[in-house]
Amino acid sequence: MQIKNYDELISHGFSDGRKIVLDLIEHGIKSADPYYAVKRSVSIEDGILRIHSFEIDLRKYRNIYVLGAGKASFPLAKALEEILGERITEGIVVVREKKEELKRIEVIEASHPIPDERSYKAALRVAEIAKKANNGDLIIFTITGGSSALLSLPPPEIPFEDKRELHRILLSCGANIKEINAVRKHISMIKGGRLALMAHPADVINLTVSDVTGDPLDYITGPTVPDSSTIDDALRVLDKYGLWKAIPESVRRYFREIDESKESPKEKDFPKLPKTFIIVRCDEAIRGAAERCRELGISHEVIQEALEGESREDALRMAELIRERIEKVTRPHVILAYGENVVKLSSSHGTGGPNQEFALWTLLNSPEDERLVICSVDTDGSDGGTDAAGAIVDFSTLRFREEIEVALNNHNCYEILKKAGDLVFTGETGTNVNDLKVVYIG
Known part of the structure; x- marks a missing residue:
């Protein structure tokens, strides 16, 4: 029970x-159990991976990586490992609490809802694997709600402690999750689609669980799909909730000086788009x-x-x-x-x-x-x-x-x-x- x-x-x-x-x-x-949802939705036969009605030939890939973070990411990764077995070259899944180990995928603990040093180190590890993937490789991401804290990689201008304080402020100001993420995605090196771009030119598949009404992909699995929010959206949230005085000085300066070069990636910025599947809906x-x-x-x-x-x-x-x-x-x-x-x-x-x-x-x-x-x-x-x-x-x-x-x-x-x-x-x-x-x- x-x-x-x-x-x-x-x-x-x-x-x-x-x-x-x-x-x-x-x-x-x-x-809403993601493990059984994957078992119902994903199968493999003669090297062909089937996700719902989608099929992909795994025999053409040299390496298959599984990377995930979030409150529902472990059961997704566990089910995938049972299906793919030794086809998985390497993997990492970042969780709040490690309850069991996996054979091919490393399970790492980090902090939620406020990131900590483990969240920073986990983000570096995940980014490292994403960057080394190349042509002929496949990355299957299992990013779900909670990844914003479990994977935290602020830009160089922002001290990590200030990023942590920003999380605290956003979570207590009364903003909804879409508003919170509009800000967080514009002060990150991996959120807002940036992690998926790191993985280029590898092929990318996303398996995810939705915790956002309407199932908008860029708020469910934000690091691995094009972002629909903009810098202006982030600034409007700071205005709406009167946060300019509350946020740390480094964050305030970053947003005051932000320009289009720091806009999150949009669909036009992706050489090839990830294939995304919502395994469990909101x-x-x-x-x-x-x-x-x-x-x-x-x-x-x-x-x-x-x-x-x-x-x-x-x-x-x-x-x-x-x-x-x-x-x-x-x-x-x-x-x-x-x-x-x-x-x-x-x-x-x-x-x-x-x-x-x-x-x-x-x-x-x-x-x-x-x-x-x-x-x-x-x-x-x-x-x-x-x-x-x-x-x-x-x-x-x-x-x-x-x-x-x-x-x-x-x-x-x-x-x-x-x-x-x-x-x-x-x-x-x-x-x-x-x-x-x-x-x-x-």
Whole structure:
């Protein structure tokens, strides 16, 4: 079972409802498993590699390299190694936590969500292999969400510690992932398609997992595809969130003096374009949860528009929907939603995450109903950089109402949810698609 503290979570509150919600969460996460997705999508026969309907003859290559980084990159690399075996010449995959070794691909640990010295060294190692690949070589990249921290290679003008501080500022300013990456891709030696250009003239294939709504390739596997964002986009983000005074002096100077020579590579800059395959799409978890509802015969609805605003704002909208449904639907009924909420942090804040805040804000603003359960989790297993995936809450959580209100105002939800026994722990799941939100009206 993916949920590590299942018994604790069903030991209080509306236990039957919690069991159903956690079952849906479990099936949602499992349906987004990249390892099995590769096994379903990729095969080899007589030297011909097939990815979906695409075919490529591996017999024409002298060397095959596998390079990856990200929260869902290891299972992609593991499955590839099992399929390709000794055809792999060399490989590196960079992860947050090494759980096992591979035979042909080196597994390296680095830091996420804030890069560290290991992230810098890992980026140098990956870049080294990309640069040595030549005509007659193939590189298969498994870059997924999280690679921005796990592979960090700033330009020479930026001290590494300043790059780390920029990550901290961007992650706490309330910007969405597309805005954050527009900045990060313009202050990197490998992001924004630059890693793929390093690999030229080798052939490049990308296998990836999407954690961004709409599955835009340059935000999912940014180092290895042409970039659609521009310098102007990056500058607009700094303006929009008032970050010019907050960012380190070296970063401020870099962006003040930036010119077109430092623009990220566009499609016209690629002598040949990588072939990219999304192995798991951003909404895979919600589709898995919906399928489980059908199996269980539970009435359900899927909110089609991804929730990408601040946790509090989207929670208020969810609470209003719950209010409407409680009065009208035949019970039991499930509401499913997905997306990537953000939280704008003050200079002094506690510990928590967007999913923890979403669950609590939704609960506080919904009608009090003993048969209502709300759960919101980050599918990679870490909400807001904590060791919790998210939270599951119901009427029993409200015994801490006053403490919850204080915690929300201080962005310090982790401790009160821990006290309530309502944090959901999965550990690293090996996948990284959009957050999954489940509301159960029993």
